[in-house]
Amino acid sequence: NAGVTQTPKFRILKIGQSMTLQCTQDMNHNYMYWYRQDPGMGLKLIYYSVGAGITDKGEVPNGYNVSRSTTEDFPLRLELAAPSQTSVYFCASSYSSSGNTIYFGEGSWLTVV
C-alpha cells in the first residue's frame, strides 16, 4: 500500500550543490506533480507531467529540472542550490487532472545553507 514515495525525507545542502529528489508511485497514475511549500504558505507548482515523456513548467520552475522516463518515476533535480530553495517539497500523482483525488507523498524537507 505504498502510494507515492519520496526520498530523501530530510536533506541539508550547501549553496551551489546539486541533488535529485526521487518520487515514485505505484498506482499507475498518468499525472504527476512537484510542489514546494514554504513555511506557513500554500503549495506552489514547480513542474508537472501528464504521462511518460511529457513534462511542463508550473508556477515556479526556475532552478529545477524534471524528467519522466517511466509512468512510475518523476524525479526533481535541483541544480546549483540556493537558500531560496529551502522548502518542503511534495510529489503528488493523480489518475487525471479533472477532479480525481491527488495523492501526495509525505514530503521532503530541504535546507540550503
Add this chain to the structure above:
Amino acid sequence: GQSLEQPSEVTAVEGAIVQINCTYQTSGFYGLSWYQQHDGGAPTFLSYNALDGLEETGRFSSFLSRSDSYGYLLLQELQMKDSASYFCAVMNRDDKIIFGKGTRLHILP
C-alpha cells in the same frame, strides 16, 4: 494569470459550524477541490466540485458557484482534530492544479 483568495485564519468553537471561502480567477476552469493539511503532514483530499451546488461528505460539505468564481468548504460539528490548514485548489483544462495559500483553522474548546 491565475489566483485564489482565501482567508489566512479562521477561529471557531468545538461543536460549531465554520465556513471557509475561496474565490478564484483562472482561465480554463474545470473544478475546485479542497485539501486538509495537519502540521508536518501532507495534504489530503477532502472534496471536489465541478458543477454548481453543494457536495456533502459526512461532516464536510463543499459548494461551488461557477458564475461567481466562488466556493466554500463547510465543516460541521467541529472537533479538535479538525484544527489544520485547509487549501482550495483549481483544476484547469491545461492540466495544472493551482493551490491557494491556505486557511489556518483554530478550534477553541
